[in-house]
Amino acid sequence: MHITDYELFEVPPRWLFLKVTTSDGTVGWGEPVVEGRAKTVRGAVEELMDNYLLGEDPGRIEHHWQRLYRGGFYRGGPILMSAIAGIDQALWDIKGKRFDAPVHELLGGATADRIRVYQWIGGDRPADVGNAAAQKVDAGFTALKMNATPEMRRIDTPAAVDSARDRIAEVRDAVGDDVDIGVDFHGRVSKSMAKRLVEALEPYEPMFVEEPVLPEHNDALPQIAQHTTTPIATGERMYSRWDYKELFEQGVIDLIQPDLSHAGGITEVKKIASMAEAYDVAIAPHCPLGPIALASCLQVDACTPNTLIQEQSLDIHYNETSDVLDYLEDPDVFEYHDGYVDLPTDPGLGIEIDEETVRKRAEQEVNWHNPIWKHDDGSVAEW
Structure with a gap:
């Protein structure tokens, strides 16, 4: 079994879904997103999937995690770790389905x-x-x-x-x-x-x-x-x-x-x-x-x-x-x-995603960003 394909779907209200497909047709789902930075995380997921995971055995989850994290000189932070998070979820979903057991x-x-x-x-x-x-x-x-x-x-x-x-x-x-x-x-x-x-x-x-x-x-x-x-x-x-x-x-x-x-x-x-x-x-x-x-x-x-x-x-x-x-x-x-x-x-994450609904709603424009609050004097307040 090896990873053959992946797709990303930005859906309302502010989520990004990842679908990973393997050579035997098994599908795993993940949710790699930073609220308000979905497009940025999308780019990070694409970079990681294209350079590290396509063609690989999805079962080596710990090894893949180490490669995704340690493979770059600059590490951590919300964007990279959220991209890794969604990929990791999808790999566990695939493993659970492979062994017919919840994660x-x-x-x-x-x-x-x-x-x-x-x-x-x-x-x-x-x-x-x-x-x-x-x-x-x-x-x-x-x-x-x-x-x-x-x-x-x-x-x-x-x-x-x-x-x-x-x-x-x-x-x-x-x-x-x-x-x-x-x-x-x-x-x-x-x-x-x-x-x-x-x-x-x-x-x-x-x-x-x-x-x-x-x-x-x-x-x-x-x-x-x-x-x-x-x-x-x-x-x-x-x-x-x-x-x-x-x-x-x-x-x-x-x-x-x-x-x-x-x-x-x-x-x-x-x-x-x-x-x-x-x-x-x-x-x-x-x-x-x-x-x-x-x-x-x-x-x-x-x-x-x-x-x-x-x-x-x-x-x-x-x-x-x-x-x-x-x-x-x-x-x-x-x-x-x-x-x-x-x-x-x-098995896996324990859910079945309604892919038809995902694809339909991904056609909508999604551009959620948190509000920018201001104090009475016009200075920026924490939201």
């Missing part, structure tokens, strides 16, 4: 019977979160996540802090103490404000505070941790085990959130998760993306003992034109019961 069985087998998921509420600039939270809990979810704030100045007013506190108070009042609430700072907040905010939110016992500062300011996390007992999460903008090494050595992170479409795919995130386990850190993979990324996450979740919970993007505020289930032959594989999803059982 998690090939990685050691299940460590749990089902996987807990959480649901987003509130949008980019969070609003009407109480009603949204109550609706999602009524639908069976036991964990929610919301943005903490809109844009914030480096040192903002007491009113800005009060507003963030009032939002989580509204959600806690709506859902009670039996529901977990993750609060995402989205890297929008300076370390000065993060220290104030984590103290203000702590009485409402968030499940975690996420990305309280940008990853380039991870050195501030020990200071922030001194202001709260709330678990601290980060990692969606970190791309390899080497990026995580110093973070683990700090000893203040409780939860990591590597993205299976950004952090080198199944091969790399499984290694990152094992590193985290050695530091008593849980994992909750980042996944505001499409069905292939989610399927890949669930495969790693299923065989990883320190998995806490899984993000998923059904009805998320980004999915205005298409949603996760639209591209699946059988949407029931992601059916949620009581806040959990069953372990995938079908």
Whole structure:
């Protein structure tokens, strides 16, 4: 068996799908994308596939990962690691189908019977979160996540802090103490404000505070941790085990959130998760993306003992034109019961992509970019 062909499909709302075909007709799917940089990642995937993988045996996944990563003098970063991630997902999909087993069985087998998921509420600039939270809990979810704030100045007013506190108070009042609430700072907040905010939110016992500062300011996390007992999460903008090494050595992170479409795919995130386990850190993979990324996450979740919970993007505020289930032959594989999803059982990634729908929607113009926010004085704000 060898790799004979590949195709890339940019589809709404903001996803890039990769189809890899082998000499015996086996097809593997991956999702290599950086949100807002799909065309750039497309070029990286083409370069890697054309120069390294066409004509190769798809089964040598670790060897191929090493060649794709170490074959270039310049390594890492979101574009290269996302390209590698999607290719890696497709190779694991092919291997699972070749051995008629879900990927998690090939990685050691299940460590749990089902996987807990959480649901987003509130949008980019969070609003009407109480009603949204109550609706999602009524639908069976036991964990929610919301943005903490809109844009914030480096040192903002007491009113800005009060507003963030009032939002989580509204959600806690709506859902009670039996529901977990993750609060995402989205890297929008300076370390000065993060220290104030984590103290203000702590009485409402968030499940975690996420990305309280940008990853380039991870050195501030020990200071922030001194202001709260709330678990601290980060990692969606970190791309390899080497990026995580110093973070683990700090000893203040409780939860990591590597993205299976950004952090080198199944091969790399499984290694990152094992590193985290050695530091008593849980994992909750980042996944505001499409069905292939989610399927890949669930495969790693299923065989990883320190998995806490899984993000998923059904009805998320980004999915205005298409949603996760639209591209699946059988949407029931992601059916949620009581806040959990069953372990995938079908071979490979455990999903069948509706290729007709993919090809049809790839004909549309897709040009998603995140908004550029500004402060009142016209300076650029973090989104």
